[in-house]
Amino acid sequence: MAKFMAVALLILATTSCKKEQQAPEENTTATDTVAKVEKRRIISLNGALTEIISALGHQDQIVAVDVTSTYPEGIKDSAKDLGHVRSISIEALMAEKPELILATSEDLSPELTEKIKLAKVDVRVFDRDYTAEGTKMLIGQVATVLQSEGAQKLQDKIDADLKGVEQLKIQPKVLFIYARGAGTLMVGGKNTPVDKVIELAGGKNAVTDFEDYKPLTPEALIQANPDVILMFDSGIQSLGGEQGVLKIQGIEKTNAGKNKKIIAMDGALLSGFGPRLGEAAATLNGKFKENAK
Template sequence: MMNHIRIRSLIVSLAVCLLAAMNVSAQQGIKRIVSLNGAVTEIVCALGFENALVGVDVTSTYPASMKQVAKVGHNRNISAEPVLALQPDLILATDNFIQPAVIEQFKNVGVRTVLMKQEFSVAGTKKLITEVAAALKVPEKGAALVKQLDREQQALQIKPQPKKVLFIYARGAGTMMVAGKETPLDKIIALAGAQNAATGFNDFKPLTPEALVTANPDVILMFDDGLKSMGGVDGLLKVQGIAQTTAGKQKKVIVMDGQLLTGFGPRVIQAVQELAGKLNS
């Protein structure tokens, strides 16, 4: 009789464990994730799913462990084949770059695809965190990460300053663009308390000597690898028009990591602090 009771108790215990395991699996049972946005990748990692990432786009440079994860291309020109070759059970992307035809291919083969809108603001980052957490079925972890961001934002002290900042995207002297309004650079410069020196246009446009004279920035802002591609500050000063600006005369050039500066992921407040600190130094 005692043996029957023990066996029954064991069966009940096993059933409870199995149900608990199934519940965890149902909640978190996402085994293979492909992320097609650097900020989304950071959020996925911050929510504890770093090990589930089997593929990322090339903007996914943080955390450093992403160097070991398969790259599927730049989010501006993703094709379906390399993504699907990784056999994901979840694809996460933002709607600003991925072609609708590619999204359709993902859905046609039955892969769960979650497309989110990325807004380049602190509020937009919080919304993105909430949406990624919902896709991963861990809303409570998303809420905790948003609260952490709230605390960082409340502790942030930024004083507005009259400095005009011009962001230059460079891949050597042959490829140089400036960031206008409605770009992540425009938004982060404003959050750091300064002004975008490029006005009168949205998005990016090629750098010209005339535009430099018109903008006359106090500070030039660049990605660290962008300035490196120019041969450092000395190489940048050889570009026609740069040396004639206030920034050029004072050799005031700020460099930052590209994904930190423009990602608007969980490190957005850190990015604002770093940029504001460099503007004030």
């Protein structure tokens, strides 16, 4: 369920210790050195990786992406959408004649990784750490693979944006609801990407008794009694707008429902943990301040 939800969140947009910054192990390279990549054909199988590659100035080398890669705008116009990573076949990958494939250990299965190795294509698989330091480390790793000198600028921007997050007098209790219509409502617990962003933005998760995601029930909603409901733009749209959110059973008995405190944000921005992480935290912090009035 946790893996499904992690991917599903990015689809609709689209746990934490400091690691030593180093390039990931070269999982599949035809040689022992990193080749020049000025004209390499790149496949990116993760939305955050696609953002990083693009921000480093290599968007024009991306020939195909996964379904979670929704930013920069227009990426699907210039790169083929291969769909859900778990459904992508080796044949579909090789049809794009890739010279470099970037993915995360959460997304790319060991079986498909091995097939890519056998096809003699350079594939780099990165571990994710949903923290500011982890995100900066990931940017550095990708820059190393691409032989790009732009990592420091992106890392500095994250730090600068995070400095714009103001301490709140009262931490709002925030409940993240993932929706795909009224029939699919999930609540985000601890140690999810959204949970980490809520913390960075100065709020606190209204749910502390479980990790990952569970189906939303009226009883759990009332017990959590959030001050604010946080959702993806796409999730709110799937419910017919804010009025549809307020019709969720149990919402009316919470502080958020009574005061109509609902925050909507782009999913890829909110949960991506890419170059825009600082921007996401600062934006959410601003929305917390607005809702406190």
